[in-house]
Amino acid sequence: MNVFITGGCGYVGSHCAKRLRQAGHRLRIYDNLSTGHRPAAPADEICVGDLADRAALRAELAAFRPDAVLHFAAFLQPAESVQFPLRYYRNNVVNTINLLEAMAELSICRLVFSSSCTVYGLPSKPAITEDMPTEPISPYGRTKRMMEQALADCGPAWGLGSACLRYFNAAGAALDGTLGEDHDPEIHLIPVVLQVAAGKRPHVAVFGTDYDTPDGTCIRDYIHVDDLAEAHLAALERLEPGRQMVLNLGTQRGHSVREVIEAARKVTRRDIPVVESPRRPGDAPAMYALADRAEQVLGWRAKVRNLEEVIASAWRWHSAHPDGYGS
Ligand SMILES: NC(=O)c1ccc[n+]([C@@H]2O[C@H](COP(=O)([O-])OP(=O)(O)OC[C@H]3O[C@@H](n4cnc5c(N)ncnc54)[C@H](O)[C@@H]3O)[C@@H](O)[C@H]2O)c1
Missing domain, CATH: 3.90.25.10 (UDP-galactose 4-epimerase, domain 1)
Structure with missing residues (x-):
């Protein structure tokens, strides 16, 4: 497949891109390098661009004609989101809407979305299933939950098939030593x-x-980033037009x-x-x-x-x- 990856120079995105490349998919990485790194992906796959630039985004999508999109690009610090909520709503909500509008216009109907366990807020018990209440307590968590809801609405409206993958704490580095985590400032x-x-x-x-x-x-x-990559590959292969999957990814x-x-x-x-x-x-x-649903739906389990x-x-x-x- 042709797969368009936003945020593919970042931590989780670069590991997932590597796994998809190994599986034979053709990739285009769209990243503004605000927190990502050029050496994290092959130069010929990278297009430096911002999701806020709707014309550039649409042009890249139209030129590459992806079968699917993996959407990692976002801001992700809960404490910072309390201080600067509008930055988070702009990058994680408005810019995701930009992406969805361009996808709808170009009839690109498959999306894997990086959601987060922060959508559960302060859960009533520690072992978390997908049907537990989602009451995020930070603007960051709310941006993720809002986008899950928007994706659900896009299914019946224009046939979007989406997977919302709720990662727990992404951790570790590529087991072959080629990629790692490099955030500045580091909060994990x-x-x-x-x-x-x-x-x-x-x-x-x-x-x-x-x-x-x-x-x-x-x-x-703490879920290993290579396990996350494996789950993205499995989710990509199982996307169905018009349907949404919501899955916990943890150990x-x-x-x-x-x-x-x-x-x-x-x-x-x-x-x-x-x-x-x-x-x-x-x-x-x-x-x-509790990641039983991911096992049933994707045949995936953390290794x-x-x-x-x-x-x-x-x-x-x-x-x-x-x-x-x-x-
Ligand atoms: N790291 C974790 O533990 C964790 C846990 C749960 C969910 N997530 C989600 O996973 C995704 C990836 O997280 P990460 O740790 O790899 O973060 P990261 O900061 O390493 O990667 C994000 C990438 O997106 C790019 N980006 C950001 N805004 C952009 C924009 N407007 N246009 C183009 N590119 C843009 C950045 O340059 C960077 O390469 C995020 O959506 C995050 O919310 C991460």
């Missing part, structure tokens, strides 16, 4: 912990040690912040100083995915289920690329 726990191990930060802050969890710290589900188990730090100490054999800090507003105590393996893949990449893609 595993790379932050590894920056401490590498001596780039003095300590890791643990936000909240009095949660109702076995060791008092928050529990999250079916959670790890606490303290467990992540301990595993990182084992993997890196480095000291990782910790500073215990107050809770952050809006952090759910514990969340992990990398060992936290140390996830961390080791990230450590290998960060050790080989101490300045990220700038190395």
